[in-house]
Amino acid sequence: MASILPASNTSLRSDRNTYVGKSFVHVKNPYLDSMDEDVLYHLDLGTKTHNLPEMFGDVKFVCVGGSPNRMKAFALFMHKELRLEDSEEDIKDICAGTDRYCMYKIGPVLSISHGMGIPSISIMLHELIKLLYHARCSDVTIIRIGTSGGIGIAPGSVVITDEAVDSFFKPRFEQVILDNIVTRSTELDKELAEELFNCSKEISNFPTLIGHTMCTYDFYEGQGRLDGALCSFSREKGLDYLKRAYNAGVRNIEMESTVFAAMCRLCGLKAAVVCVTLLNRLECDQINAPHDVLVEYQKRPQLLISKFIKQRLGLRDQTS
């Protein structure tokens, strides 16, 4: 696989967090270094079975999203955009031994699926962060590119998250550790959000805004939908909730951003969330735009992130 950037895995383990000018991905677990082997079970990778520094040491950008097909499409798109020398057929699912997640590497870019919901992305993030740590990666930017329901904005708008909030509009993630509840900050990297927003201005007809993103545990009752198998509130109560969310600064709703922000922040990854909205929840509950319209919407975060990565790598942009 052709590599644009040289592997930066020459520093020793002991000084990985102090090496001048480099910010290494770190874990917050005193037990990990004493383990004889670390099996990343849900990725079908491990420290004894794979040479992780060689495979992943040059990774600088990690893009994650719910759908496996979409993350494969993003990998193929990045391959084209980065004009790498290897052929498209070389882009293989690195996690092919498991069907829990899929993973593709395109030069310094890793594209990974995470399924739906906080627990599913959390398993992936634990193992991804360990992977980046074992591979001695530094200065890694991680971006979630996803779909979401918009609130009070036109379908197709791209929302760059400034703050991930929970169902109570609070910027926090409550993590159950054993039988204790620990509250974690969901702050995202403000400079990165600004950089992405500036990037979006260079693409024509590309409605983009910065706003709060609400993260829920449920797609139906938890997001005020009237079309689930269960619904115990009135149309008015549901709409009132969404309007209160809007007034609290929420512009879109999805199901992974709080834990994503909390975990990446704790482990030295600069993180952003970029989601397109598929509908305006103040107007409807069901996603029923035509298939080709939805497909085009879902490409928007990919287009923005591709532009951003090419700028960072100093590559000339040919797409817009």
Next chain:
Amino acid sequence: MASILPASNTSLRSDRNTYVGKSFVHVKNPYLDSMDEDVLYHLDLGTKTHNLPEMFGDVKFVCVGGSPNRMKAFALFMHKELRLEDSEEDIKDICAGTDRYCMYKIGPVLSISHGMGIPSISIMLHELIKLLYHARCSDVTIIRIGTSGGIGIAPGSVVITDEAVDSFFKPRFEQVILDNIVTRSTELDKELAEELFNCSKEISNFPTLIGHTMCTYDFYEGQGRLDGALCSFSREKGLDYLKRAYNAGVRNIEMESTVFAAMCRLCGLKAAVVCVTLLNRLECDQINAPHDVLVEYQKRPQLLISKFIKQRLGLRDQTS
């Protein structure tokens, strides 16, 4: 597709819950019947695009599990076991238009994947329950067949859940509805659990027990693992938590059972949870049994459910 049971979709909508001797799958949503169209977005099915009663009206058994590959394998296995006339090649993914879930129908048996974690299975269950409702299905038994971590029992043991409990060992599921928390019962069908347990006795070398199943939102910190990217507690604290769980009657840990029990109970589905344990968490955190051993373990719930379904259908058993 060959059908073992006649379709039971002749009753009228108005009397679906009162029809003598039949228990129809129902929704608890006063808005659903007034909808012009119901798009089951994450299943890529809908009431206007598909004839759901014709496609699914004869379904009597629904089996759900996390992994798409495993649920396909279960479908192929059931096809062999039920000795249906159609060919194996006819078993196609009904949700092929989406990569969120996969679904296979084998006579009266539906096999569906649900991904990992409460939010992921909850989206699938909302849409599955609506599907069964629109299809006018009656007397449906639903079983989750999964993998889990055991507590104090040998790896490879099959646990039939009598009670799904949360991280605090309580038999409840806390559902966030708008910004309220509603507590729901996670009671499962006791007779069904007994019936499954009796079934297991007829299979030789098949260690099975009935016990509580703990359902967590997280695989690492929430299950007392020392091998995640984050770990803030001591080895002793982690082990103490697992031992307290054992003393509260918990025999295995997974990530979907509470919401599964709660939702099925509310909608008239007799539900069971049957999970094999891949390791004993009192001894280790990592799943590192050899691949072929894990593959054999994962077939155990499938074997039990196949035997159960054949008994219910009055088919002679040829496998054990």
